[in-house]
Amino acid sequence: MGIRKSNPFIWLLDPLRPTSASASYRFEWSQSAWLLPLAVGIAGLTVSAVGWATDASQFYFSYLVGWAFCLSLALGGLFFVLIQHLTKARWSVVIRRIPETLLWSFPLLAVLGIPVLFGMHDLYHWTHLELFDPASPSYDPVLAGKQGYLNSTFFIARLVFYFVVWTIIAYKLYTESIRQDVEGAADIPARQRFTSAWGLAVTAVTVSFAAFDILMSLDPHWFSTIFGVYFFAGSFMSIMAFTAFIAMILQRKGMLGGVVTTEHYQDLGKFLFGFVVFWAYIAFSQYMLIWYANLPEETLFFRHRLEHGWEYHSAALLIMHFILPFVILIGRWAKRMLPLLAFMSVWMLVMQWFDLHWIAMPVLHEHAQFSLYDLAAWFGLAGVFMAAFMFRLSRHALVPEKDPNLATSIAFTNT
């Protein structure tokens, strides 16, 4: 008895062979439930392939946004699980397996990130070597000063490093949790906590720099020290929405009955609300300080996003990513009214994508626009991502069933 490693082909999707679960925590949907998102994913990626053939720049940008969306979910999940272990959180045990299952997305995301590397020339202006050549007419002295950091070799090395680090932390957290299901070893919570302590520090630093690299350097002249925190805020918000939504789907399909209760949804809703506000706080801090100081090298970023139709996107971001969700989610009733919470979860996930689109797309298009390929790449990548998630979810128990705090978590109530 124990956990066994899966074969190398499956390893990308799930490093462990299926484990048995007790009846209450078993995945009872069709074992091929993951084929549905996979079909959506393949359809989306097929349309994207047409985009690649006809309009490569558009494809790469759309693809980057979709990929960053999936990445932000996985990283949000990583942060969430790390914090739950560190704080020895009890309420969240029943929903922890959902973000935990998301953790093993990093190897797949690394593979799905390969097209981004092929598209670097389209995506990242700083890959154009003539910028660094003083003899060239397009020589850019500012970017030339950044060449030590913004160059393809170092960029790829950094991305590889981030993914290796995230995969190692994810592997430890994920496999230990599954091992606990099977063996129930008493030392696992302490080991998880140990991993989480150094894991949180390493994750915070790598995520911040990944945000600088993947998103901020799209506009290589622009810089903002808070950008990593901004990306973190959106990621953490998304994982709360994602977890609540998936838990509700599973319950609709007859799983986790009496395990995940309105009380847990209320807590997820609190976190969702909290991070809607936190995102707004960070976004405001970034905008206000740049607006107030009015330095051209910084205002450039917002200048692009406040003209030629992008101003409507900016306004929509303010209203739909903050004001409306703030008003809707503030009440206790809203977090306990599950259809509303489900709706708001999907809404906030869409807003997370919209936010990333707002960051990336104005670099490509001077005039605001949505492309069919934006949706195709988003659905394509999210479909594949979700299929892998469902596949993993179906192979193990839906909750960490031998966690010593499971009973406390099930009985949890907001007083």
Add this chain to the structure above:
Amino acid sequence: MPVSSADSEKTLASTADYHAEAPLVQGNLSFHDITELVTAHTEKKTPLAWWGAFSLANIGLLLLVGMVAYLFWNGTGVWGLNNPVGWGYAIVNFVFWVGIGHAGTLISAILFLFRQQWRTGINRAAEAMTIFAVMCALVFPTIHVGRVWAIYWTLPIPNQMEMWPQFKSPLLWDVFAVSVYFTVSLVFWYVGLIPDIATMRDRATTKVRRMVTGVLSMGWTGANRHWRNYEKAYLLLAALATPLVLSVHSVVSFDFAVSIVPGWHTTIFPPYFVAGAIFSGFAMVVTLMVIARKVYGIQNIITIEHLEKMNIIILLTGTMVGFAYITEFFIAWYSGVQYEQYAFLNRAFGPYAWAYWTMMTCNLVFPQFFWIKRLRRSVPFMFAISIFVNIGMWFERFVITVTSLHRDYLPSSWDYYTPTFVDVLTFVGTFGLFFTLFLLFLRFIPMVAIAEVKGVMPQADPHFYDHAGDGHDQAHDVSVTTPQDHTQS
């Protein structure tokens, strides 16, 4: 059905897993013991040691009054300010004290929302510390304006001259942010005090004491209806105070970050200042609690577990602050803006390098010792670290303020800032003010939230006596029947 001791031991053993925490209150104290332990210090004859400490604090307070009077008589020329460095000790001390004043409301509001029950042992003293620290902070902007008689102009008071403060100035936002924070913290603190003041009233032996506590406890009887309203009010105040914890130091950071001074204008300032404030606030709580719990003999209420948890928060926020330093440095280089690059190189290797590396060592390096469990549970060690952190956080503000200003855009005006004795003694004097207030607090007000601590003890569980005796500190020889037993039988 009486539960045999073998059964209860079995239950204990099965729950004695990794997640089982040490009890929040140790030493097998009863409710009555808690009341006695805490209120005794407000009722007994004033100890001589208290008078000693109070006299010392009063000397500090007199020093502050003297320095402020000297300043008012002579004007701000007695400070060490010079032409490029127009902001010196006053702003550094203001930010330092406001930062200290962040732990209390974080403990009482945010940790309350996060259901961290250990906060009950320390929240009262931490909130008191918050209020006093904000009072110390408010001294500096007030005396810094030069024409102190016009300080009320910072408030938007309608007047015949139609003179209004500059609403676009972050200094005005400070006035609003800090005064709102002070008011809400004070109300929050007072609301939390009401049940405990009622306890003191019920124990009062003198008429004066009974009258004062009677008025302040607002007719509290501990009725169910009182508790229901009280708990709702507490929750709402916690929800209101939570954004304030973030907003105050964010607004303070705007004082610097909205400008275009290199080293000040960087977007991470708001969250980084908040993390720094919590860091320094918790360090100050550790400094004070390590002493207070020993002197007042309440080690069973403020246990080593409480201190350890605070040290973990110090480690977390210290590392966040350290990471922000590094991010700032990196982005200064990455920005390609030569002024930003120079400002940071000048911080680390310029004339104030000593201050920069003091800050780095105290804030980033020293807290890392708390990774080691033995060290974060060692009282002398944590006391030393908490002092270092406070020194480091003072230097952080000094580094930000002075290193960015002393070499401005015009090299011919560059200068080196040195504080005068007035600067230094005014700062020392605020510690006199702080400890005067804090000692009065320790003397007259229950330093631990008695009612809240009782609420997190096992006895507070309505089912506690189902299996733990009859509520009279007796072994359980009385059988307790629960409704479930009826349905089963």
